[in-house]
Amino acid sequence: MEFDPALFVELFTRTFQFWWVIVPAIFLGLVVGAIPGFSAANTIIILLPLTLAMEPEIGLVFMVALYASSRMGAGIPAILVNIPGTAGAAATPLDGYPMTKQGRGQQALAISFVSSVFGGLLTTVLTLLAMPWLSQVAFYLHSVEMIVVMLFGISLIASIAARDTLKGLIAGFFGLMLGYIGADVVYETPRGTFGFLELYDRVPLIPALVGLFAVSEAFAVIEGESILSKRGREAMQKAGWAETFEGVRLALSKWWHIIWTSIIGLVIGVVPGAGAAIAAFVAYQQSRTYSKTPELYGTGHVEGLVAPESANNGVTSGTLVPLLVIGIPGGATAAIMLVVLQYHGVTMGPDLFMDNPELAYGPFAAMAVTYFLMIFTIAPLARYMSRITVVSTTYMSPIIISFTLVGAFVPRQYMFDMYLALAFGVIGYVARKTGYHTAAILIGVILGPLLETYFLRALKISEGDIMVIFSSNLGNILWVGLALSLLLPYLFQLRRAKQEAA
């Protein structure tokens, strides 16, 4: 796995020649990423016979391009209509949608595209350069360490609760309680399922996601004429290309933010089983912690949009690392890529980098070229995509509800999931009207089961010794980091108050 500049130059040159595969895959990925319930994984599954019929290299380039662009696509409805296409985009609407409501949808999309592209591009290049070290991450981040990583994400609830402590914590704990519904991971004992078999496999994420965000939003916006505020509508009517350029400028001005939040995504992505949702929430929480203006998060703050979008695109290249190094896919899409490589007789593992370096590094070259081409193909579309927000809520709300209910049905094909999405919609609507934060509930639903899984696993490993959570050096360093990230905002706030008083 040594760095060979000549090999990389040749790889990139060669991959650019496949632009005719990459560009259609980018557009397809954007569409499937934007539809709730669909994802790169199930689209690649559907198209697998097509990719298998292609030359192996072309097929792989196609899948990688689809994978990368679908990640970006999931952010589009999250920003424009508060519907995250996947769990990985669940943190995107926190600041993306308020921007849209202010009539800055076009800007928000441009910020999202630039953060995604540069975050994805940077982490892909980093992965190429640091593969030997990155491949070791999974050997150090075990259950104990992952408990703390989960807590980084969950502590975002505390940040949200900072605005209204009691309501924020109630919403967060309510979400965590919902997240623990289902069979436990050790003894497979169903808990809190109310006898519904459909809940034995945990609360399904997509119905919870679209219900809490999209359906409740559709209920709420139907009370007005438009999802935009009056000023927002005026701003949208005046919006031209300048808005896109302003979005690009704003995102680029946060270049350092893009770098470090995308690296969070990369590191989390390398751990098999971790995912974009964790990365996005952890990045958002960290971004808020170290921000000079934490009070602006949740109101349409640029950094609050840059962080989750950079991080969830940073995950993309990370999930390929364990696949190529130890033959264990980091996520569902990586698993399908493994199928294609196996189909062509390629055996994963460290030997691949010596036996067939073009194939081992090829997916990363394809990903980098995809991100590069996305700058030119997607950014100009922000202006046109954002026009959807001017559609009257008379039409928009029923469309959102029907669209998302289908999305809730698709992954498991249970009618139950459509009812569940509606139930979450009602919960979300009541939460909005009574000042409880839906994002706090959702964080609990998404991260709660993962936290429980790692916690129970760690307890099983230690044979019930709770002190196992402090048993690893890396874990302890992370605990200190977590404590700091919870304390620092208050310390910063105190310092600012002192400075202002002085």
Add this chain to the structure above:
Amino acid sequence: MFDDYFDELDRRRFLTGSAAAVGAGLLAGLPATNAFAAGFPSRNMKVYVPTREGGGADRNLRAFTSIWKKYLKVNFEPSFYPGAAGRVGYEKYMGIASDDGHDLLFGNMGPEVLNWVVKKPTGFNVSDLIYFGQMDRDPGIVFVGRKSKFKSLKEIVEEGKKRTIKVGVSRLAHPATLGILALGRHTGAKFNVVPLSGGKRTRAGVATGEMDCGALPSGGIARRGKNFRILGIFDDSNPMPDLVKGAVLVNKEFGMNLPPLIAGARAFGIKKAAIDKHPANFKILTDTSNKVFGDPDYQKVLKKTKVPMELFTKSSSQAEIAKYVANITKIGEQYKDLLTGKS
């Protein structure tokens, strides 16, 4: 886990998806086929799968039914009901499936029967289900990562007498888990089995060093020989001597008398009530499924799965299946305390 089942799976999905666009009209114009002829089967077969799409059951099901449909002259429609170690799928099948022979279950008898023995869910009784058409016979094994310091199962056992060995397993109620626990009870070695929810995560747990070793069915590990080493087999013989070298037979090595712990034993299931009501339909099912085993096209399909061919059965015997289910039920009852963490 993520093998060429995708090939079959996705080809089907792709074809389904493509056909949806252009096929509806064409299908409407087709002449009536045997699928709609009088007699059994009079409609497509529905198959309840108690696991997620994409696992070994899915892979094997698609391989088998791609040939079986030639003989039954109808298509198979799989539906997936994962959750609670197979219980969701079993309860759905026993609860809502028709008992005219058109609705079947397809699962992995070993872990699923064992799970029933351990949990005894109230929704169904496993004796109300009859298995047939067993496709594979994949024994449970003990394996380590390629960088592991353990070179033999004996070393693991010896170490287990000094400290607790962490063993990654797919789930608690699993023949391979039962094997490692029985080995510990027999030798005095202390094994702490940690369920990692599936073969992929178990392999990851072992490969990354979080677990000292793992216990799973052999197929998925044997195919990844460069990353893992198989050290022990819970069977009377090594089914893949050319592929798995240096592994010991646990019974022989440690003087035990465990029955073969077949961790991968995928087969179809049908409600006993369906057999009682329509014995002729069940005969058609068993007769036609038995023909699949001898079909040369079936061998070609199996080869494409990349699973070692030695693990697929050449025929299926009802008596053997009944014996296997009785064995696994008996040993499950015997080791129930270990599988439920009570001792």
